[in-house]
Amino acid sequence: MERWFPSTKLCWACGSLNDHLTLSDREWTCPTCGQHHVRDVTAAWNILQSSVRLLPGNPELSP
Numbered sequence: 001m002e003r004w005f006p007s008t009k010l011c012w013a014c015g016s017l018n019d020h021l022t023l024s025d026r027e028w029t030c031p032t033c034g035q036h037h038v039r040d041v042t043a044a045w046n047i048l049q050s051s052v053r054l055l056p057g058n059p060e061l062s063p
Contacts, residue, residue, distance in 0.1 A: 005050065007043040011035055 009018045016032035021039075029036050 005047070007046040007050075008039045010042070010046050011037065012042060012045045012049060 006017055009021050010016075011018065011030040011033060013035040014030060014033040016030055018028060018030065021028055026039050027037065028039065
């Protein structure tokens with residue numbers, strides 16, 4: 001995983017990157033697909049998905 005992986009700004013539903021977030025934005029809604037995100041939960045989910053992609057067989061996850 002990249003050092004500056006945008007885990008809190010990346011929509012896990014559609015993959016859209018929301019560069020307009022500030023550190024004070026704790027929740028956000030994806031402007032592309034409308035999925036609502038809690039920033040810390042989104043970060044954890046994106047890190048998990050990114051890590052799973054490195055596993056042999058590349059299993060798919062869904063929330």
